Amino acid sequence: MTTALHSPAAAGSVLAGTAPAGTVLADTAPADAAPGPDAASPAPVTMAAALNRALAESLAADERVVVFGEDVATLGGVFRVTDGLAARFGPARVFDTPLAESGIVGTAIGMAMNGLVPVVEMQFDAFAYPAFEQVTSHLAKLRNRTRGRVSLPVVVRVPFGGGIGGVEHHSDSSEAYYAHTPGLRVVSPGTPADAYRLLRQSIECPDPVIFLEPKRRYWGKETVALTTDGPPIEQALIRRPGTNVTLIAYGGMVSTAVEAAEAAAGEGWDVEVVDLRSLSPLDEATLTESVRRTGRAVVVHEAQGFAGYGAEIAARLTEQCFYHLEAPVLRVTGLDIPYPPPYLEHFHLPSVDRILDAIASLEWE
Amino acid sequence: MTTALHSPAAAGSVLAGTAPAGTVLADTAPADAAPGPDAASPAPVTMAAALNRALAESLAADERVVVFGEDVATLGGVFRVTDGLAARFGPARVFDTPLAESGIVGTAIGMAMNGLVPVVEMQFDAFAYPAFEQVTSHLAKLRNRTRGRVSLPVVVRVPFGGGIGGVEHHSDSSEAYYAHTPGLRVVSPGTPADAYRLLRQSIECPDPVIFLEPKRRYWGKETVALTTDGPPIEQALIRRPGTNVTLIAYGGMVSTAVEAAEAAAGEGWDVEVVDLRSLSPLDEATLTESVRRTGRAVVVHEAQGFAGYGAEIAARLTEQCFYHLEAPVLRVTGLDIPYPPPYLEHFHLPSVDRILDAIASLEWE
């Protein structure tokens, strides 16, 4: 079967590390990206700009913070998240490295052992895999190895997920690999305000944090005051209260989930949306409280479903809320295939329709 | 709190790649390891010897098969699984490589592209992580990348799991990382007969296979005829029929599960034990048929529970058997901690008692 698509691959598609051209790029212009005189007053801000502000303010607040990786200094990062930082903080605080991800994470570990607070960037999700041994065997385990004597306050920023028309290896969702590794925190923001708050909190956190930035939301705007006030790093948030079903999402799927909840309202379902924010550790209390109340749950993520992170949510909720459940916890996820090429990615990604279909199948008798 | 242990670390403990000393080592003597004249007639055989025989017979049967890795030739592998193969098949078929796991998997991919059937060894589970990018981004994806034109019949053998008194990084259970990666098959034998059959089937399989060998069972014996006849690679097996509860295990936990089932019989529970054998793809049919029949399920694995493979089993069984379940599917897993040092590992590992406790909590009204 053949489907003709009448539009080329999504605008703003990228390969191998460059910000989308055209209008979206304008959002990352220094004027927008640089922290304004009053960072806390509400103004329209993109997630990329919010992250940039979080980095700038962390660098300013704590001289132990260093930012490094591939193309983060002169270029300002392929998504411009580090734009202007090298100019402002100089080459001892913000610098480019040779092209070697294991080297980046490995040296970040050494720097943290010697008292710095490294915030490193993996250029894309799939390009973090060369660093997997350093992340899994050392970043995650050194505190435990040394009975707590070595603390590694390292943040590994990973632009992750799809929906941007990227060619192969530019759209992976790798959260399950990290969430299964004890010793790591895994965090993913769904909104600009949370991107700012969570990144600042991650930099302050004494544990290593894998910070998953949903690429497809980099350019989405929110009019909001950026502040570290608010929920702590490991707390889930109810984005939309509801009574009939709990819809659980994180990162790039939060907006999709909220959209689905609005659409579901039209069809008579009052959907509660929980934004996990912290994938590991998991805020079980917020989650189980919600599901015990609603009696139904759907978890959404872009990653392949099989042995994906959603399985943990489903298994855990079932263990803890079994007698409150009216129907099994369902998962709306990516297909069990390698991430597709740009023209086919929309077939893979969870959509509002698929979420509505899942909700509809929750035994409403 | 302090617990005094009156025995030193488990006998047969190993570091950094050497077979256990002493009596257990005797099991790997060439006489035992080498294929006998009549491989199919029942004789006591260890899992290590069964694997050795599978390799030897695959090498003999198919000249495209090559076996390589660290210390696999002259030494015969740190667990002696490749013992005698280099002498028998020569350096063009069985050879040692430089010490570089990404190099081993990466060159295996190239060899497979050029028509060979590489069977490579990662010396221990945690030492496969340097190859993670090659496994995830290439081994798993090249067939799909090329619309099926490139086939990679590569087997990556990984001695995995704990229970052998190994020091840090010698006892990881990494199945969840692989099972979540589409394009890979993940297989783990629980018995010598299955080790032989599954390894031969894996070598014949056109898909890449991550072959997880439970270290703690290398020296366990079974009196059995080794044959490729029997269930195909992706079929789960009912190791012990039962009516009250389905106990699901794989690899090193199969024997533990069977032991628990026997113990449970004494307490009045008739436990069915399903040995998954193939973790990906999963034989859902066997599993759901069993659970629909018994109405209760417990899944067991050594790996950390959080976002572990057992979550997939629990989530999937709940989705598919919700109205047959008398109680939530429970998981008996390792703790959510880095694998402990030898003196503490028994606190981490699933035990018969913990399995019995889980069964006892399955709402027997």
Place this chain on the structure above:
Amino acid sequence: MTLLADTFPSASRQTAQPGDPGLAATPLRLIDADGHPGADPGRLELPPAPVLRELHRRMVLGRSFDVQATALAKQGRLAVYPSSRGQDACQVGAVLALRDQDWLFPTYRDSVAILTRGVDAPEALALLRGDWHCGYDPYQYRVAPHCTPLATSALHAVGFAHAATLKGEDLVALAMLGDGATSEGDTHEALNFAAVWKAPVVFLVQNNGYAISVPLAKQTAAPSLAAKGIGYGMPALLIDGNDAAAVYAAVRAGVERAASGAGPLLIEAVTYRAEPHTNADDDTRYRDRAEVAAWRARDPIARLAAYLSARGLLDEAGSAGLAEEAQRLAASVRERLSHDVSVDPGELFDHVYARPTAALRRQRAALLAEVADTEPGEDAR
């Protein structure tokens, strides 16, 4: 102890060491930037006239293709395009030096190399257009699938080539790498395995000065990338990558050497990326316009054309004919890539395993049902 600084080789040594071509500061060239014969380095053989003419012809065609692809990317007809412009001599020279049975292992930047190897243009561009990951049959063209993870395919090339040795095949693999990619651990492992195994591989590093925005000086402190050969016991050549004759001669020498069983060769070709990293990159952020202009003036095509013209090997009629051929190629690329893309969602499930699993068959059926439900022409949301 105070003598130390003198006895250690300086980290920034740039002087030539006789017998150590890998360390030579002056890249070998056969035809210099003005189209005159290069000072004869005594190591490389000038290719015969028909080869030189073919090198020129293929560069002109490759350039035309590259310009057209860049335009298509700007129009949104390609998801992205990393241009080969400026590296024409490397990509064409290297590919023409291969024998039929040899294999090319290209990177994402090597579209012109892939085209020159005979891959049909739409197939060569599928990855970058976005209809599939790799658009061509690797076995048909003896071109390994290109993709974006850096340095990983160098190991595939080594394994492929070593398998040829084990099977007794006469075949050499050409592994392409960028300067930035040499920093990855996989490059190290590939060079090492190749040298230990004496695998028939030629490594060609196109040193175009940058890895996206990062200049070579932040990538390595080595006197040259060719100098890395010494640490692997691998011979190396440092050549002028804008001299198609030198690239051809060096790669051909490497192929012959490797085919003879003498093992791998590392070639560093010094060149320049005339365009931004991709159409979506803004290279004004990290490089001087003067630097770009200076390198654009050292155009590899003009250089070879000057040489050929001066020797009567290229006349105006020939040039005009070639220009027309190039235009025809561009037009055909434009036309064939301006059609709407047809994709088959069912195919998403077909190649994950040799045979789709039960779960994939279920997911396939569900997706096709969903697509059938959707109005024609309307995207699944």
Place this chain on the structure above:
Amino acid sequence: MTLLADTFPSASRQTAQPGDPGLAATPLRLIDADGHPGADPGRLELPPAPVLRELHRRMVLGRSFDVQATALAKQGRLAVYPSSRGQDACQVGAVLALRDQDWLFPTYRDSVAILTRGVDAPEALALLRGDWHCGYDPYQYRVAPHCTPLATSALHAVGFAHAATLKGEDLVALAMLGDGATSEGDTHEALNFAAVWKAPVVFLVQNNGYAISVPLAKQTAAPSLAAKGIGYGMPALLIDGNDAAAVYAAVRAGVERAASGAGPLLIEAVTYRAEPHTNADDDTRYRDRAEVAAWRARDPIARLAAYLSARGLLDEAGSAGLAEEAQRLAASVRERLSHDVSVDPGELFDHVYARPTAALRRQRAALLAEVADTEPGEDAR
């Protein structure tokens, strides 16, 4: 083209290149195998007499510790023990060359180095005994945690040292590596980052000829491991690793150089592992007894003792006193490691995160309840 073989450096070149110590075929030595002064290489300074005596003393103590640990492993009191025997000069020489503020990044084989740095014996052996992963406080001794993944800690050393530069601290990191470990991608990345950053690191490769069973010839085709420095723009020294004076002088030179801001140094120390890979290894499978015997005869301690005795720096009384000190050390190690091990299962949860998560607190409580339920002295099944 036919000239090619002549102009490429031979892959197996073994001859010294003046000015290229990394390529030298003859390792530098200050004291030769018979205890006579080595031919003065003019590059390393013989350490003063008190240092030579201390090198000897620490080697004797280290050997005694090593022999005792090997015995404890055979008795099952350690989970495993990878012996340092034969590499005594490398481990003692390197550590004594460090200044107080410097950091040691050891591997699993470097127990004698760790001991020599001052770590208390039971702490140094915790990993290998099996009561915890790393038994000592890295900050107390300025010794990074040892562990088994190869080459990974070289990157930690580079990061640690570069942080010192960024913070303006005068501190050098010594990264220990085995010959086999040089094949890993992480070694490449560590050498490269160090050279680009001019990080104050000394890399010491203990080339003991084997990676478990794999001999160096299957590990690399390079003329020497020191030759790898060239490809990173990093100076290198090839030294006799059984000459404690040479090891001390080379590492000290590297430390001073690095501390001066001149960047990293790579040292290859040629030595030999006198014991099997670990107590559980059977080295008769892969190496000749004659080879082992020949190397055992080249004992680093005997060599230095001969030199010292001939110069009146070590007499019989001194030797006897030292022997007694060594015995006391061994006895104390034996005694302190023959006690039953006390472990606290609750600690399993304490260091996974800075503060245990709610889930870990629940798991901790459940485990402690389970342990309390178990009869005293009976293991949890």
